Amino acid sequence: MSLLRRCFDPIRSRWFFQKPSRQAVLPIDQGLSIYLRLDDVYSYLAVQQLTQLDELLSEQLKPLKVIISDVSAEPPNHMDVAAWHQYCLNDARILAQQHRFSFDDEKPEQPSAEALKQAKTILRHTPLRGQNFLYLLEDVFHMLWQQQYGKLRTLFAMASRHQVPQHFPERIFSHEPVRYSYFEFGQRQYQAVDDLLRLTRRLRQQNLLNGTPIFLINHIEWREHLINDAEQLAEIQAMDPELDLYIALEDPISWLLLAYIKEELAEYYDIQLKLYPLPYSGRDQFDWRLATRLSKRTEVAFTPFCRPDADAVMHMASLFYSVAEEQQLQTMYDILAAVWTDGRDLSYTPHFNALQQQLAITQLASGAEQQLLHNAEQCSALAQPDLPVLVLRIDGQQYVFNSLYRVWMIESILSRVLEQKYKAQNSKP
Structure with missing residues (x-):
């Protein structure tokens, strides 16, 4: 190890530890965004929290921006795509059991390519906004991940015949690679499930929530024991x-x-x-x-x-x-x-x-x-x-x-x- 690093690291670490662990106020000019992929199982879990979160957001952060990508980032740790998808399905099953998300626990599988195209068309064409759009978004994810393809085809037929593509600033369809769903606030990223409580703590600290959030009710805090008897x-x-x-x-x-x-x-x-x-x-x-x-x-x-x-x-x-x-x-x-x-x-x-x-x-x-x-x-x-x-x-x-x-x-x-x-x-x- 270089002499500079040996001497400088302890000074730098002390500075990081002694400074406030949180920046007092994060900028809110870009609002709150969530990045999703229709074929991402973590996005499926995340959308089940969005209507409740949106109800709690102050007007300063509304509307909640939804960015839907159709490009997956490379799997982590040099995993192949099939192994990564299987890991995500197994991990999502565990998260769903722990936090009581809706999930196909018996035979979860990736949505078909045709279903993904239909879902994207439905979401692009709908004139719904705000809470109504978030309810539709959650319903579409349920149809995709629980293989309710008959319902999806019906909605697709209605959207493709009677609507044209809509363009709203709070709803963006992107080609930016997204590995798994995440929130973005104040130029920082928060994993959509794992960091949700950390995000809401931040929002509460800045008085950007209108009530007390109740998310992930079975979350286990550090130094908390489930078994005390x-x-x-x-x-x-x-x-x-x-x-x-x-x-x-x-x-x-x-x-x-x-x-x-x-x-x-x-x-x-x-x-x-x-x-x-x-x-x-x-x-x-x-x-x-x-x-x-x-x-x-x-x-x-x-x-x-x-x-x-x-x-x-x-x-x-x-x-x-x-x-x-x-x-x-x-x-x-x-x-x-x-x-x-x-x-x-x-x-x-x-x-x-x-x-x-x-x-x-x-x-x-x-x-x-x-x-x-x-x-x-x-x-x-x-x-x-x-x-x-x-x-x-x-x-x-x-x-x-x-x-x-x-x-x-x-x-x-x-x-x-x-x-x-x-x-x-x-x-x-």
């Missing part, structure tokens, strides 16, 4: 849950989530947590604002830090694999804490030697690079679009999910497994 907690612990965590050592989100999961979830539910560090992949160019905000919400220390480069990652891995397996979790916790809270540059020999001594490691093990590559192969086989990747095993079942946006699934799955166990017991004669 001592007997139920003991039952979960008796199931010996296991959690594998694939992490990029140069990514601060890995530190924040590892610390949070270890301190708040693994110890509480007696989860056996195992770590699989991955080779350096350049994730040190992160969103500083997001990491700072996550640090404050999870109450995990995060400053000052020194972003690891490729050499530092290898040094971190060599320390990790030089201790016994039962010591690896605490060792990685100490390593990442040294980097992300103490500003240690582990490619710098004095920092590395001091940490090695602190960890009481007398001899470094060989083969760390091969271990990282093996972990990367295992992680790739799980076909997840983002890191960290989490694999939860409990009661004979395995659940795979990813990213900070799905950490809530740990508690949700535990709660659901316990509920299913009680139902099975009660159904016995």
Whole structure:
């Protein structure tokens, strides 16, 4: 790591952490927009919230702008299109169950090309505006994603015979690539489902909502436990849950989530947590604002830090694999804490030697690079679009999910497994 980066990163991190985590006021001159794709399942979930959101918006943000794109962005993490579509369908099913969205839970599938063309024609031709258009938009998405193609054809016939294309400033048909639905406000993007509560908090802060929003009613906040009853907690612990965590050592989100999961979830539910560090992949160019905000919400220390480069990652891995397996979790916790809270540059020999001594490691093990590559192969086989990747095993079942946006699934799955166990017991004669 360069001397400039080693010295400047801790100063920069302290500045980011100490400044207000939110800009006091975001500009409202561009209003509030939502970007959709008719063939995007997250857009289908998002439109189910739009009429309620529109009712709450102040006049300053009306009308809500709807941008409908017909171009999909490239799948993330080098996934092929089929694997990405299947992941999205599975993920949307989980979101729908958790947040009570309408969804075809039995056999969800992508809408046909012909149905997409008909839906676009209906939306282009309708003279409806405001709330009426949003209701129509939601109905059209239901028809697409629940294969109600007969209803869609009827609307299409009416729209194509009796209407002409309409042009309204709040309704735009675009060819701009959109990977999944998102809101845009104040030149910032908010994922349409995962960031909806963050967006509404922002709007409330700026007095841009006329009431109290109630969205995603089963959302699990950081440091909130679903299971508080001592007997139920003991039952979960008796199931010996296991959690594998694939992490990029140069990514601060890995530190924040590892610390949070270890301190708040693994110890509480007696989860056996195992770590699989991955080779350096350049994730040190992160969103500083997001990491700072996550640090404050999870109450995990995060400053000052020194972003690891490729050499530092290898040094971190060599320390990790030089201790016994039962010591690896605490060792990685100490390593990442040294980097992300103490500003240690582990490619710098004095920092590395001091940490090695602190960890009481007398001899470094060989083969760390091969271990990282093996972990990367295992992680790739799980076909997840983002890191960290989490694999939860409990009661004979395995659940795979990813990213900070799905950490809530740990508690949700535990709660659901316990509920299913009680139902099975009660159904016995």
